[in-house]
Amino acid sequence: MFGDILPFILQGIGGALLGPLLSALTGGKGFGFIGNAILGVIGGIGVGQGMNAIGLEDAIGSLMGGGGPMRMLAEVVKGGIGGGILGTIAGMIRRR
Numbered sequence: 001m002f003g004d005i006l007p008f009i010l011q012g013i014g015g016a017l018l019g020p021l022l023s024a025l026t027g028g029k030g031f032g033f034i035g036n037a038i039l040g041v042i043g044g045i046g047v048g049q050g051m052n053a054i055g056l057e058d059a060i061g062s063l064m065g066g067g068g069p070m071r072m073l074a075e076v077v078k079g080g081i082g083g084g085i086l087g088t089i090a091g092m093i094r095r096r
Contacts, residue, residue, distance in 0.1 A: 006075075007052075007075045008048075008049075010072055010075035010079060011044045011048035011078055011082070012041040012044055012045055013044075013076060014075070014078065014079025014080035014082075015041045015043050015044020015048075015079040015080060015083025016041045018040060018080035018081075019036050019037060019039055019041075019043060019084060019087035020036035020037050020040060021087070022087040023039075023040075023091035024091070026087075026092060031094060036091075039090050040083030040084075040086065040087055043086025044078070044083040046086075047082025048075065060078060064077075
């Protein structure tokens with residue numbers, strides 16, 4: 001049960017950490033820290049699951065090496081990628 005939801009949690013954490021950071025770097029305030037964190041979680045889970053759906057679930061994990069901790073770190077990285085993308089878009093939209 002917990003193993004099924006763990007990737008979602010890790011992707012959300014990665015998105016919540018990197019989304020607000022990239023939003024601030026590219027566009028200023030964006031939607032505030034809480035708004036950017038929520039967008040980061042949504043983007044992180046979305047891109048992470050999208051990568052899994054098209055068969056790239058092991059792409060980042062294989063680059064980082066094997067083992068459980070590295071697979072968990074790969075889920076955080078995938079979430080960070082998605083959160084960063086959505087955070088960047090939010091920062092650019094808010095700036096205009």
